[in-house]
Every structure is written in structure tokens, then in C-alpha cells.
Amino acid sequence: MRCSVVLAGLAWAAAATAARRAADGECPSYTDYSSVPHGPYSSGEYRVPSMRPPARCRTFRSATVEAVIQNVTSAMHDPDWKQLFANIFPNTLDTTVAWHDDSGRDPYTFLITGDITAQWIRDSTNQLLPYLPYAAQDTALARLVLGLVNMQAEELLGYTFGNAFQPPPRSGLAPSENGIALDLDVVPPFNNNTVFEAKFEIDSFASFFQIATAYWRATGDHAFVSAPAWVPAVTSILSSIRRLQEPTYTADGRLNKPLVEYSRLTDTATETQFGGGRGNPVRYTGMVRTLFRPSDDATIFPFLVPANAFLAVELGRLGAMLREIGVAPALAREAELLAAEIRRGVLEFGTAVHPRHGRVFVYEADGYGSSLVMDDANGPALLSLPYLGFVPAGDETYQNTRRLALSPDNPWHFSGPAITGVGSPHTGYMKVWPMAVAMRGLTSDSADEVAECLDMLKSSAAGLGLMHESVGVADPAIYTRSWFAWCNSLVAQFVVDAMARFPGII
Ligand SMILES: *[C@@H]1O[C@H](CO)[C@@H](O)[C@H](O)[C@H]1NC(C)=O
Numbered sequence: 001m002r003c004s005v006v007l008a009g010l011a012w013a014a015a016a017t018a019a020r021r022a023a024d025g026e027c028p029s030y031t032d033y034s035s036v037p038h039g040p041y042s043s044g045e046y047r048v049p050s051m052r053p054p055a056r057c058r059t060f061r062s063a064t065v066e067a068v069i070q071n072v073t074s075a076m077h078d079p080d081w082k083q084l085f086a087n088i089f090p091n092t093l094d095t096t097v098a099w100h101d102d103s104g105r106d107p108y109t110f111l112i113t114g115d116i117t118a119q120w121i122r123d124s125t126n127q128l129l130p131y132l133p134y135a136a137q138d139t140a141l142a143r144l145v146l147g148l149v150n151m152q153a154e155e156l157l158g159y160t161f162g163n164a165f166q167p168p169p170r171s172g173l174a175p176s177e178n179g180i181a182l183d184l185d186v187v188p189p190f191n192n193n194t195v196f197e198a199k200f201e202i203d204s205f206a207s208f209f210q211i212a213t214a215y216w217r218a219t220g221d222h223a224f225v226s227a228p229a230w231v232p233a234v235t236s237i238l239s240s241i242r243r244l245q246e247p248t249y250t251a252d253g254r255l256n257k258p259l260v261e262y263s264r265l266t267d268t269a270t271e272t273q274f275g276g277g278r279g280n281p282v283r284y285t286g287m288v289r290t291l292f293r294p295s296d297d298a299t300i301f302p303f304l305v306p307a308n309a310f311l312a313v314e315l316g317r318l319g320a321m322l323r324e325i326g327v328a329p330a331l332a333r334e335a336e337l338l339a340a341e342i343r344r345g346v347l348e349f350g351t352a353v354h355p356r357h358g359r360v361f362v363y364e365a366d367g368y369g370s371s372l373v374m375d376d377a378n379g380p381a382l383l384s385l386p387y388l389g390f391v392p393a394g395d396e397t398y399q400n401t402r403r404l405a406l407s408p409d410n411p412w413h414f415s416g417p418a419i420t421g422v423g424s425p426h427t428g429y430m431k432v433w434p435m436a437v438a439m440r441g442l443t444s445d446s447a448d449e450v451a452e453c454l455d456m457l458k459s460s461a462a463g464l465g466l467m468h469e470s471v472g473v474a475d476p477a478i479y480t481r482s483w484f485a486w487c488n489s490l491v492a493q494f495v496v497d498a499m500a501r502f503p504g505i506i
């Protein structure tokens with residue numbers, strides 16, 4: 001996810017992309033291309049435009065993915081959804097594979113987030129997840145995903161606490177200026193030629209584990225284990241996680257030395273951290289502290305509950321995979337131990353009793369008894385707990401939490417004539433994130449609710465044929481980010497899931 005205050009960086013990055021594309025030979029900047037509709041248009045009520053870039057300008061081509069588009073759209077009756085799905089499902093492959101080196105034993109893939117020429121750990125994992133079911137039948141697609149696993153390992157080994165990275169120097173792509181380098185005070189220090197943003201977010205760790213284990217489960221291949229960076233990166237992350245469970249104060253009342261700090265001169269509260277960059281004090285709970293949320297906004301209480309839940313699930317999957325493939329048994333044990341401690345911490349310290357909704361998962365906690373009641377549209381979110389695999393959808397505490405998150409009792413839930421759902425402090429008041437609408441559908445077993453989510457998503461495209469970061473509750477033409485690949489991937493995943501569960505729904 002990007003931060004909207006980094007507008008200077010955004011403009012720089014867009015300009016850099018445009019310059020590179022032009023040098024490659026007349027391919028339009030996709031930031032510009034995605035901001036205006038292109039024909040032909042669908043024959044439905046919304047006249048959905050065709051938003052795929054010209055074939056010669058697509059960044060990765062896959063006959064398998066074209067066949068999936070054919071198969072899925074031919075099972076639909078809604079002409080608008082046929083066109084919309086054909087735009088969004090391949091969007092990551094069409095537009096974001098900035099660099100892919102498949103020349104050696106270990107492939108590498110640098111995947112940009114969309115309108116910023118940098119790779120977010122979380123976004124890049126989610127951008128590729130919808131293609132994994134087809135990777136076993138398509139070696140080139142599998143190597144693209146393996147390349148991302150290897151790339152993320154190299155990035156996190158280089159700087160364990162980054163959320164977004166620059167293209168590797170050997171790609172020949174220029175690093176992007178993010179405009180915030182001058183006023184930062186970050187511990188440990190980082191190199192801005194390799195790190196695009198140094199915000200420490202624990203869901204980056206979980207996303208790094210997730211892409212590896214999901215790739216292995218889909219293909220049976222675990223070649224990343226023998227690439228140079230993966231085992232060292234996992235080792236370094238597990239020992240950092242252990243340190244990040246530590247309380248702020250030692251048992252005899254001294255200040256513990258923090259592992260990470262982030263502070264910055266800014267007029268935006270969510271762009272820096274409390275306590276000169278350490279974050280607010282915490283007690284030991286088993287949970288792991290984080291300085292920033294998946295929105296790249298600062299946490300208020302450092303134990304971000306949905307991110308800890310996600311980390312517990314993915315550490316468990318990591319441990320199980322390592323045991324099954326017979327690699328690094330000590331790492332497998334440590335991953336499973338940490339998973340159990342974090343899970344216990346979430347269940348003991350990550351819930352509270354709400355006057356109207358009963359026992360709910362809270363968004364953030366500190367181990368002293370304080371907690372923050374809200375949900376944010378960015379994943380991992382409380383709404384996504386069953387999607388992540390932390391609880392079954394029928395779990396009572398989850399169902400209470402879901403009711404709260406989807407009601408005015410969530411301070412970041414908005415409703416209007418155009419769209420209703422969860423938004424984020426990241427984009428401000430009265431804006432709903434289509435991604436949260438897709439997550440509501442993915443975690444619902446009601447055909448009516450799923451259909452309602454699909455309808456809102458269809459109208460949220462505002463005639464531009466792609467999903468946006470946030471849209472105004474009264475008017476989807478007031479939106480942020482014309483080119484946001486993660487959202488396109490997640491909504492496409494929801495469409496495939498909805499059609500499998502409710503044939504004929506669109
Ligand atoms: C598309 O559908 C055909 C016919 O059902 C099937 O044989 C093929 O495997 C499908 N292709 C993909 C990529 O799902």
C-alpha cells in the first residue's frame with residue numbers, strides 16, 4: 001500500500017515509469033492509460049471499457065491466464081462483469097512485472113504495486129495469489145511466482161524491517177525517489193537505493209512466508225529453499241520476531257533497547273511514531289509489536305491484532321512445510337513455537353467485551369488493558385480473519401467482530417448511495433475501499449450478501465473498468481489510485497470464489 005502523503009514520490013515514480021516505457025517504444029504510461037476509458041465497451045448498463053494495455057505493452061503474457069479469462073467469462077451472463085473480469089484478473093501480469101529474470105537456476109521477479117515503481121512485500125504476494133491455482137500446469141507462471149519468493153527473500157535479508165523495496169541494481173531499473181528520505185530517523189538505518197520505504201509492518205513477514213508456502217502447496221516445488229537468500233532471511237526474521245515480543249520495560253523497570261524505531265518530521269500523525277519512534281509502551285503478551293499497519297499508517301497500540309493473527313497462521317504453515325520437506329528442523333520448531341505463543345496472545349489480550357456486540361477482537365492492544373475498537377479496510381483486517389485461516393467463519397467472537405466492523409460502531413465504516421463498507425484513516429472520511437467490500441463477500445455464506453457486494457464493486461469502477469483504492473460513498477467518480485494492482489487481484493479472486501460457490505450469480 002502506498003501513502004497518500006508521499007505525493008511527491010508518486011509523481012516522480014509515475015514520471016520514471018513513463019520515461020522508461022517511452023524508451024521501450026511507444027507504450028503509454030499505464031497511470032495515464034488507466035485514468036481514461038478505452039473502447040470497445042461492454043453492452044451492459046455500465047458500458048465497461050476495455051482497459052488492458054495493447055498486447056505488445058503487457059509485462060508478462062500467459063496462455064493459461066488467457067484461458068482462465070475465457071473459461072470464467074464464458075460462464076457469466078452479465079456483459080459488464082465479463083469485461084470487468086477480463087480487465088482486472090490479468091492486471092498484475094499486464095502492467096506490474098517490471099523485471100523478471102528467468103535465465104538462471106533461481107528466477108527473480110520484481111513486481112511493482114501499480115502507480116509507484118516499488119515492490120511492496122504485502123502487495124506483491126497478494127498480486128500473485130490468484131494465479132497460483134494455475135501454476136502447476138504452467139511452468140512459466142510458476143517461475144514468475146518462484147521469482148517473487150526469491151526476490152522478497154533477497155530484499156528482507158538486505159533490510160529486515162522494510163515494507164517496500166527498490167528494483168535490484170542488476171535489473172537496470174532506476175530507484176524511485178520517495179521524497180521522505182531527508183527528514184527520517186530510522187533504526188536500524190537503511191539504504192534508500194535498495195529500500196523504498198522503511199516502515200516496519202509485521203504483516204510483511206507473514207506475506208513473505210505466505211507466498212512461499214502457498215507456492216509450494218500449489219506446485220510441490222520448494223526450490224526457493226536452495227536459493228541463496230531464503231533460509232538466511234527466514235532465520236533473521238524469526239530471531240527478530242522473538243525480540244519484538246519483548247515488553248517496553250525490563251522486569252527491574254529499565255527501558256528495553258528497541259529493535260526498530262521510526263520517526264519523522266511531518267504534520268501527519270499517522271506518518272511517525274509515538275515515543276520518539278519506539279511506539280507506545282507494551283507488556284509481554286506473546287504478540288509481536290509493529291510500528292505500522294498494512295495501510296502504512298502508524299499504529300496507536302503496537303499489538304496490531306489482525307496482523308498478529310495472520311503472522312500466527314503463516315508461522316504455523318511455515319513450520320509445517322519445513323517439517324514436511326525435511327529442511328531446517330530448528331527453524332520449523334521455532335516457527336511453530338512462535339505461532340502458538342502469538343495465537344495465545346491474540347486470544348488472551350486481543351479481545352474485549354463491547355457493550356452492544358459482546359466479545360469482539362479489537363484492532364490494536366498493548367497488554368495493559370487498553371484497546372482500539374475499529375477495523376481498517378487494508379488486509380490483514382479483522383474482517384479477513386477466516387479468510388486468513390485464523391478462525392472458522394462461524395466463530396462467535398469473529399461473528400460479533402464482523403457485525404461491529406460492518407456497522408456504524410466501526411468509526412471507519414461509511415455508507416452512501418454509491419457504496420457502503422469499510423474505509424481507512426489512510427484515505428480519510430466518507431470513502432469506502434472496494435477491497436473491503438470484496439473481503440466482506442469472501443467471508444460471507446449468504447448469496448444475497450455476496451450479490452450485493454458484487455453489485456457495489458461493479459458500480460465502484462465509475463466507468464473506468466478497474467478497481468480503485470477508495471471511492472466516495474456518494475460518487476464513485478471521486479476515487480483514489482487509478483492503477484492499484486492488489487485490489488484488482490483481490491476482487492478477481494472474489495469473483496472466481498463467488499462463481500464457484502454460487503453458480504450463475506453474475
Ligand atoms: C478451461 O476449460 C476447459 C474446458 O472445461 C478445460 O479443459 C481447461 O483446463 C480450462 N483451462 C483453464 C486454464 O482453467
Ligand SMILES: *[C@@H]1O[C@H](CO)[C@@H](O)[C@H](O)[C@H]1NC(C)=O
Pocket residue numbers: 175176177178179181182192193
Ligand atoms: C536518498 O537519500 C538522499 C538524501 O539522504 C537523497 O539525496 C536521494 O535523492 C535519495 N535517493 C532516492 C532514490 O530516494
